[in-house]
Amino acid sequence: MLEYLLTIFLGFISVLLFCVFCRRRRKDGEPPLIKGWIPFLGKALEFRKNSLQFLTQLQQEHGDIFTVLIAGRYITFIMNPLLYSSVIKHGKQLDFHTFSDSAASRTFGFPAVRSGHFPGMSDSLQRSYTLLQGPALDPLAFSVMGNLQQVLRHRFLSSEESGPDGDWKEVELYEFCKCVMFQTTFNTLYGHSSHLRLDQLREDFEKFDAIFPLLMARVPIGLLGKTKEIREKLTRFFYPHKMAEWIAPCEFIQNRMALFQQYDTLQDKDKAAHHFAMLWASVGNTIPAAFWCLYHLITCPEALAAVRAEIVNVVGEKSVQLIFKEDITITRQQLEQMVYLESSVNESLRLSSVSMNIRVVQEDFCLRLDAQNSISLRKDDIIALYPQSTHLDPEIYEQPQRFQFDRFVEDGKEKTDFYKCGQKVRYYRMPFGSGATQCPGRFFAMNELKQFVCVTLLMCEMQLLDNEQEAMLDNSRAGLGIMPPANQITFGFRTRKLQDSTAEREE
Ligand code: HEM
DSSP states (O other): OHHHHHHHHHHHHHHHHHHHHTOOOOOTTSOOEEOOSSTTTBTHHHHHHOHHHHHHHHHHHHOSEEEEEETTEEEEEEOOGGGHHHHHHOTTTEESHHHHHHHHHHHHTOOOTTSSSSTTHHHHHHHHGGGGSGGGHHHHHHHHHHHHHHHIIIIISOGGGOOSSTTOEEEEHHHHHHHHHHHHHHHHHHOBOTTOOHHHHHHHHHHHHHHHHHHHTTOOGGGSTTHHHHHHHHHHTTOHHHHTTSBOOOHHHHHHHHHHHTOTTSOHHHHHHHHHHHHHHHHTTHHHHHHHHHHHHHTOHHHHHHHHHHHHHHHHHHHHHHTTTSOOOOOHHHHHHOHHHHHHHHHHHHHHBOBOEEEEEOSSEEEEOSSSOEEEEOTTOEEEEOHHHHHTOTTTSSSTTSOOTTTTEETTEEOOOOEETTEEOSOSOOTTOOGGGSOTTHHHHHHHHHHHHHHHHHHEEEEEOTTOOOOOBOGGGTBSSBOOBSSOOEEEEEEOOHHHHHHHHHO
């Protein structure tokens, strides 16, 4: 036994000494290097604790560009948005797909798409994303409208569920958003079936989602309790023979089903894992985003009144009255006319987004950032843009922590002029990533968020409870999209009375 412990101890010491003596040293032309004193982990703990604060402090000490060792990877952060362009345009030497392919395969449990076993699949998947954009958005928007109204009526506004205090009912706001957005998105993308147990699916999804940051941080799934079991359960939901029975999946999902069918090298469990991954992509960020959109409106009466008035004005008298009796439609064109709604959704995303834009360096090379700055980069290092620091930069946004619903409106149109050091900032808002790798679902997501706000504001009256505390952001998902709330917020709601709408218009 003693011999065994001694072997482990010596092994540990050798690994430690190896890490200490083989540690990287900064070469000429490379950015300042921050390694921390813990081998391998480097600055991972500080980064995880509060990444924005940590990076801002490093920026003050070392300038706009520096390299940090985080959990075994050397990550070079570019903190100045005026320098983003060259990274975003350098697609060949700074690749996104190498990273996303291996991260997705490890997290969701399917073989890497670019492993060589699936010729042409990666390009076909990229092409399928056009079915989330342009004209394909019309049927999707139509379907979202129907599903939203159905879910709200059945789950929240049915007369049996009215509370004792008049018609008012209390519910936790994040739970409300999760319930409405999960079912709406699932039904819109994957279709309907009477056998589907979506509440159970959502429960398992939430358990998996809570562990998601650790999987992305490359913690082996075997060390994460029941996560593997839960992931298998979630994957089984999407087996091809089950999906074949679902009614009216959208064209995008049908296209992916047909594509996976063409590959004998892909097992049924792998096809299912791909579908599960798309479910995660489609609700993982939209649900917390829906929370912030609604929360900011409910807590800002001026914004709520302006946005609601705009919605009522665009959808028209008839639809406002009709929604109490039957489903109404709000077209993509009508959504485009709602500039204050769009601005308040963008403002909510600005305040809650912590996506990190990642590129993997494909070869040793020197990256020119602007006339003054160039940096030497090493193959396999990571380059990261951290847009949250731009989103909260007081030079770009006055009072950056404040929700200002009309921040992105100027002369009745979208405002796109934002400045730093007297220069126009091109990348001032990046919740959906950047360049060629931007989120392919961004148009669908924006529409869905706007539709969610429209339908909720038209159908319900809402108010926060007295003494309700302020919602805080949950920082633990730094780098991974939209932050969920850290605390529970209860709100009261009831079906809007028909006369309320009329009265408001008369005011
Ligand atoms: C508010 C909602 C959403 C946010 C904030 C968001 C954000 C992002 C971000 C930051 C990326 C990585 C892009 C990059 O690093 O350059 C991404 C990728 C992706 N998103 Fe979204 N997303 C949202 C909703 C959606 C929806 C609704 C869908 C699908 C219906 C979707 C599908 C995808 C897919 C498939 C990718 C991976 C693309 C690839 O690997 O090529 N997203 N998203």
